[in-house]
Amino acid sequence: MSVNIKDVAKKSGVSTATVSHVINGTRFVSDVTKQKVQKAMAALNYHPNLIARSLRCKKSKTIGLIVPTVNEGAPDFFYMSVAQGIQHYIKKQGYHLIFSSYNNESDEEEQIQVFNTKCIDGLILAPTNSLREKVRNHTLFGDYPIVYVDRKMRNQPGDAILIDNQEGVFEAVQHMIHKGHTRIGFISSERGENTSDERFQGYLKALSKYGIPIDTNLIKSGPSNFETGVQLTRDLLESQKVTALFIANNTLTMGAIHYLQHKKIDIPNDLAVIGYDDYEWTKVTTPFLSVIKQPAFEVGEKAAEILLSKINKQNSDYHDYRLKPYFISRESC
Secondary structure, X not given: OOOOHHHHHHHHOOOHHHHHHHHHOOOOOOHHHHHHHHHHHHHHOOOOOHHHHHHHHOOOOEEEEEEEOOEOOEOOHHHHHHHHHHHHHHHHOOOEEEEEEEXXXXXXXXXXXXXXXXXXXXXXXXXOHHHHHHOOOHHHOOOOOEEEEOOOOOOOOOEEEEEOHHHHXXXXXXXXXXXXXXXXXXXEEOEOEHHHHHHHHHHHHHHHHOOOOOOHHHEEEEOOOHHHHHHHHHHHHHHXXXXXXXXXXXXXXXXXXXXXXXXXXXXXXXXXXXXXXXXHHHHOOOOOOEEEEOOHXXXXXXXXXXXXXXXXXXXXXOOEEEEOOEEEOOOOO
């Protein structure tokens, strides 16, 4: 049986009029009440009438952006740079950006439901792995075009703006091999996301090209946070002899560098190091850190360009767009 606005009102303990005001933004509703209604909508998988929405909204000149949080509830540097690129592009076209973030898959679905109640013209989304597996059609979303960034939706049509992660890591690990290293440690976030999987494939590709056997003892992975970066680096160096270390994301890199500096390990003489992503802190380490730089700002600009072309009905085909990262050689390798 289909869910209606009365069911949402009953579950959230408010009137149907209040639910309507939350959905349509037609009257002030307190944040506490809004959250009750939005959680009830998500729990019941309730979707506002899309025909009514389209009649009400027409064109709002507003774009939505939803990305994951990483560090203490804040989006990481990469997604903030993506957001800046989006904002830079759409502002010139007279559009505005509404930004939101999520902590987990249920929070992500709730944020999408909230955006469905807003009059957005289009959505830019970095989907979780579970959402990509779960959603088999677009009933979760409103009647607006969607562009995915950094990650693709499996079994779903749509444009995706991606980084060529495999080639970026391949170039970095190849640089280490050219420096004479064969015992190369690899630290990454948990696999299952296409970004982590592609970076791991880049590592394997470089070893394979130069005939270096794959030693699984040199490969560590875990949740993407500072503490894990510290722990995985400690575990690797205490159990294995490595002469070079590649860390496959920015947050883990910060943890790894903290551990290496705390242990006063001589970089690059005792251990060559390359990290992923180029942010200001990488230029003030001792020594300066060699990195793979992602064109995050350009990812945002491209996502905005493609989304506006969909909104304006200029492009109906779906494509993957892969932007190339590049290696910056500094003092650490």
